[in-house]
Amino acid sequence: MAKGITKRSEDYSKWYLDVIDAAQLAEHSAVKGCMVIKPTGYAIWEHIQANLDRLFKETGHVNAYFPLFIPENFMHREAQHVEGFAPECAVVTHGGGKKLDEPLFVRPTSETIIWSTYKNWIQSYRDLPILINQWANVVRWEMRTRLFLRTTEFLWQEGHTAHATEKEAVDETLLILGVYRTFAEEYMAAPVFTGIKTEKEKFAGAVRTYCIEAMMQDYKALQCGTSHYLGQNFAKAFDVTFQDEQSKVRYVYATSWGVSTRLIGALIMMHSDDNGLVLPPRLAPTKVVVVPIWKEDAERAAMKQKAVDLTRDWKGRIPYKIDDRDQYRPGYKFNEWEKRGVPIRIEMGPKDVAQNQVIVVRRDTGEKIAVPQYSLLATIEALLEKIQKDLYARALRNRDANTFTCDEYKELIERLESPGGFFWVHWCGQGACEEKFQQDAKATIRLQPIEDGGEPGACIVCGAPSAQRVLVAKSY
RNA sequence: CGGGGCGUAGCGCAGUCCGGUUAGCGCGCCUGCUUUGGGAGCAGGAGGUCCUGAGUUCGAAUCUCAGCGCCCCGACCA
Structure with a gap:
């Protein structure tokens, strides 16, 4: 029936690209790894933006805009952050025909430029909280790109909030996780699991990363949004302090959170069929x-x-x-x-x-x-x-039909390979066992449940005690 | 960065091995007529730095060398 669209069963990856082409959402540009978002694709993004923006504002946030460029020394302030991001940054070394005294990083994310600014904005507990979001483009020099899912430059929103207490910051992190979940479910028609990333998978510079994960039609996971509790890491890196009610000087607590044009990729891979794009009505232009x-x-x-x-x-x-x-x-x-x-x-x-x-x-x-x-x-x-x-x-x-519990390692690896799916398995919490999934099945721990609750068991890899199950899957 | 593939009309390709007039085909596009309830038919037409540069040759899309670019598969990641 549909000429020009590869069937999902034949080649899922090709099908995905064919749908984008047939629906006129985007195309490859003259610049490697960068896409042109065509009017129809951009209209979907505008609908995502409009609805999320309203949800952010309803929860007390305001929009602002920070520079595209970040002085190199800012990037180096937070050790984990620079280690995670520096390798994939584009760096401007020349401007106006002259070599710059200090290179400028094209933002891969804006924590550093924003916290260098917040330092000037915050003196008293009365200045807190700061609840700012920005709609922006960022650049990450990924080695391999795919339209919408991973491009060198992409559009997103990034929220950056500052709080007086840990509790308030954690509450904010969870509030936004809830906003993302609501948006995914009610607008994208996308059921998502929410949870916490492992140490290995968390945001570079975060204390804790929360996420929403959705299953695509090929049973692979796609991370659709993240909300990070940053603790005092960036406050300490940029020396952002305030005086509390008792006149005591304290470091500020931070969060950051974002979703990107990747959501358009999620929409395609969740709902579309062999005849082309299928959009949830609420996001259809x-x-x-x-x-x-x-x-x-x-x-x-x-x-x-x-x-x-x-x-x-x-x-x-x-x-x-x-x-x-x-x-x-x-x-x-x-x-x-x-x-x-x-x-x-x-x-x-x-x-x-x-x-x-x-x-x-x-x-x-x-x-x-x-x-x-x-x-x-x-x-x-x-x-x-x-x-x-x-x-x-x-x-x-x-x-639901492709989410399972599993307690046998060999079986897990086989089933991850074929037919695939989400698997709740016991895990001891050690990085070595986590890496084994990756090596043996190219699968990762997508998340750990936020609430302890499940029955205890034994790690599927090493047999050590495990308090609860975690979600393992192959992912994009 | 490793492995594979590919650069010829807007898109998809043939032609390249074995050099030879005016570089072809399909889709799309333009014009006209007939059509119109699940991708219309016929006729006419427009459209080309054959990726770039150098070399070999009487002659290069085709051979040689160098370079550039893109796509796909892996390692890195929203």
């Missing part, structure tokens, strides 16, 4: 496309007019398009809008108009129903919500 159909010239004008009349009161309620292009036939248009992921298509020809109805087609299921024109708007609004819920339910079923 165009939610409904109306395709008027005609046979004769006389009908053409009438059908076009009918499409306009039909959608007259939709403005401001539903983003829609009328595809009345003369040069394409209906079949071509149906196919095109399927590839591009518009959640609902309305087919409207002379036969339907004669019966005061239209044909409503769901992108996610292909289901076609005849709907009376008088109730169309209400039907569509309800259907969009239903599609949103159904996509979540389908993704959840896929995850």
Whole structure:
């Protein structure tokens, strides 16, 4: 059916790239590792931005903007941070035709430039908390890139907050984790596991990294967002102190958190199918496309007019398009809008108009129903919500059906290889055992549960006591 | 950085081994006519630094040397 899109079962990786191409989301640029985000792809990002931005503001955050460039010495202030990020940074050595006295790092993340600024902003407990977010681009010189999932330059938001107490900072970290979870579930229709990264996987410079992890259709994990409790690491590195109510000088506590254009990759890999892009309605730039159909010239004008009349009161309620292009036939248009992921298509020809109805087609299921024109708007609004819920339910079923507990190491390695999935296993907490997953199956511990709760057991690798299970999977 | 593949029209490719007139094909694009309820048909047409540079030759997309770039697979990562 779908020309030009590789089937998921044949080559998942190729399918992913084909969907991006067919839906006109992005393409490779003249610069290695960097992509051009095309209007449709960028519109999805704008919807992600708009909704997250509102959630951030509802939880008390404000936006600001910090420089793209970071003086080299800032990067070196926090030992873990520089060790983690310096190898993948782009560095500017010349400007205005002259060699710079001090090289400037293109930000891979903004903790250092921001905390050097916060030092000037914070003297008293009355200056706290600072709850700032910025929408920005960052650069990480990755060796291997994939559209949306990992590009040299990518767009993201990064929140950077400053607090008087550890508790307040930890609460902030968890608050944002909750925001990310809500956004993933309610907007992306993406079920996610939340948890804590291992020492090996945590953010360079963090005390603790929380994350949301989602399962893609090929059963691999994708980290969709992170929220870091940074403790006093950056406050100490940049000497950011305040006087508390008792006039005592103390270091500030910090958090940082972010999601990126990678989320678009997650949307594609969770919901799309062999016919192209499938988008959750809440993030779809165009939610409904109306395709008027005609046979004769006389009908053409009438059908076009009918499409306009039909959608007259939709403005401001539903983003829609009328595809009345003369040069394409209906079949071509149906196919095109399927590839591009518009959640609902309305087919409207002379036969339907004669019966005061239209044909409503769901992108996610292909289901076609005849709907009376008088109730169309209400039907569509309800259907969009239903599609949103159904996509979540389908993704959840896929995850549940491929998430297992496992207690035999050999079996774990085999099953990770084929058919794959998420595996809850006991782990003793030692890095050596963690590395063994990686070596034997190229799998990693995606997260540890936040709450202790599960039954104790024995580490699946070494047999040492384990308090709880952790989630192991292959990942992007 | 290691392994593989590839640079020829907007896109996908053939031609290269074995040098030879005016460099082809499919898709897309433009014009016209017929079409239009699941990717239309016919006719005409536009579109090329054959990745770059040097060399060999009467003659190079094709041979030689050097360089550049991209994609895919691994190690690093949101």
